Amino acid sequence: MDADGDAGGRGEIPWILHLDMDAFFASIEVRDDPSLQGLPVVVGGGGSRGVVAAASYPARTRGIRSAMPMATARRLAPDLVIVPPRMDEYRRVSAQVMELLGTVVADIEQISVDEAFLDVRGARRLFGTPEEIAALLRRQIREQLGLPSSVGGSVSRAVAKIASAQAKPDGMLIVPAARTAEFLAPLPVSVISGIGPKAQAALERIGAHRVGQLRDVPVTTLARALGPRAAEVARLADGSDRTGLGRLVKDRSLGTERTWDEDLTDPAEVRRRITLMADDVARQLRRSRLVARTVVLKLRSPDGTTITRSSTLDHHTASGERLREQVVALWERERERMRRVRLAGVRVTHLETAAGMPVQSELTARSAGWADLEAAMDRAVDRFGAGTLSRGSTLGPAPDGAQRTAARPAPDEG
Ligand SMILES: [Mg+2]
Structure with a gap:
């Protein structure tokens, strides 16, 4: 992929990165107490009605997930380490992450405490290809803050987010525009933001289990299953989605x-x-x-x-x-x-x-x-x-x- 020319992103060079910290709260706790390294660590309330707010990857391999009742997590991992949340610290580190991103990329849309979309077009002259920018950001976050993160890249906001999820943990995945449909095809439809269990069930009833199968579904059938989002989902499935930063909100209600x-x-x-x-x-x-x-x-x-x-x-x-x-x-x-x-x-x-x-x-x-x-x-x-x-x-x-x-x-x- 070329690093020069077309710096404005007129062509099909991925220019949207989605950076997401890995198991953010849990990773901060492990960083600050290295004896927790490799253990199933969760952040959350330890009481009888506590809920998992974040789970380390060793906890996730045991089937533990965010929003799970703590009692269930304990059953899955009897050696579970429960750390009470330190919200002030997480907020402080979140600000550090965003500040660090801002030293490389000007156009940032923070979407949660540990996630942001980045428009890297303006950073290419100084910092190189999207791959190089993603690698640089991940390395700086690792070196300066001691934390793992993952990055996805695409010409589509939605695809960048799916790519970062696929890259986890501690990885990156930049999807070339021409290979978007191919990348998405084998993934379950549930990777698409907004396709929850109900929409997933509706799609499975019409035979669409994987994103690639959505391309074979007539738009009218898709509209019956998904309602107003059908067109957007169809564009995503065939790789033609080009939703960028910030447009999520503009003129929307x-x-x-x-x-x-x-x-x-x-x-x-x-x-x-x-x-x-x-x-x-x-x-x-x-x-x-x-x-x-x-x-x-x-x-x-x-x-x-x-x-x-x-x-x-x-x-x-x-x-x-x-x-x-x-x-x-x-x-x-x-x-x-x-x-x-x-x-x-x-x-x-x-x-x-x-x-x-x-x-x-x-x-x-x-x-x-x-x-x-x-x-x-x-x-x-x-x-x-x-x-x-x-x-x-x-x-x-x-x-x-x-x-x-x-x-x-x-x-x-x-
Ligand atoms: Mg995260």
């Missing part, structure tokens, strides 16, 4: 909307439905590692009268509780005018990536609160499908049939 066959006339019922929608939207945000500042409530009466009301918060959020408060407040102001509701929708705009959001901290036992509860609910919903869990105040059927309008990729672990 997330939301859910539903029309009912029969009008809703009971205000308590409307309130309950929009509350569930707010939860669903918050879950979409957290899965996509996004935060939003503006919440929009849309209501339509049977005669076609439509009102759209929005509320902008002081701070960005991905909290279901915050979104619920807002939509309920908007509803309270309109309920006299909207005695019959045929359609309701909840949408969020002014999205940002949740940069630096300590996504793993939600699992620590000490910070119990809404973040924990919501993360636990997300995991349960991912595992069992929407509609299996509701808060006490919203018990009843979930808004099934609600249409996702812009579901985004889910985070992974590692």
Whole structure:
């Protein structure tokens, strides 16, 4: 691959790197206590209701994973070493990692405490090919911070992230544009961000177990299985995706909307439905590692009268509780005018990536609160499908049939 010419990336030279620290919290603990080297180490709460926030690779080879109950982890590894989390230290090291990346690459999009996308086009003149830049970053992180990391590279943001996951642990994988489809073909469809167990099951029902098989599925069939994300997934499967940095958020909104066959006339019922929608939207945000500042409530009466009301918060959020408060407040102001509701929708705009959001901290036992509860609910919903869990105040059927309008990729672990 050439190192000169085409420095602007007009051609098909991979220019997006995804750098992801390996078992970040656990690696910091092992670095700071070398006697833990080679042992199944997990970071998390050790109590009866503790959850694994991060697992070292020796722990992972025993089947231990993030978000697993600590009791299960103990069963899998009786010699398990449980280290209580030190969030302040992880945040400090995270800042060091990002600062180090910034000395080589100008365009960085941090997507979590230990992950970032890098646009390396501007760094090529000084630092060489994408492979050389990736190797340099990994070496500097290893030498200066004593930590392992993995890097994936591609002409597509989504593929770069899949490549870094394939490179783990402590590796790198740069996928040439022309070989993208070939690289993805043998991988299970679940490597695609946003293809959770439900979508995976839907794809398997139409015979698509591996990404390569998605290319043989007619787009209309794919759309029935995946909804609005079908086109994006099809582009990924055939190697034509070119989603770059930052575009994840620009001009995007997330939301859910539903029309009912029969009008809703009971205000308590409307309130309950929009509350569930707010939860669903918050879950979409957290899965996509996004935060939003503006919440929009849309209501339509049977005669076609439509009102759209929005509320902008002081701070960005991905909290279901915050979104619920807002939509309920908007509803309270309109309920006299909207005695019959045929359609309701909840949408969020002014999205940002949740940069630096300590996504793993939600699992620590000490910070119990809404973040924990919501993360636990997300995991349960991912595992069992929407509609299996509701808060006490919203018990009843979930808004099934609600249409996702812009579901985004889910985070992974590692
Ligand atoms: Mg990681």
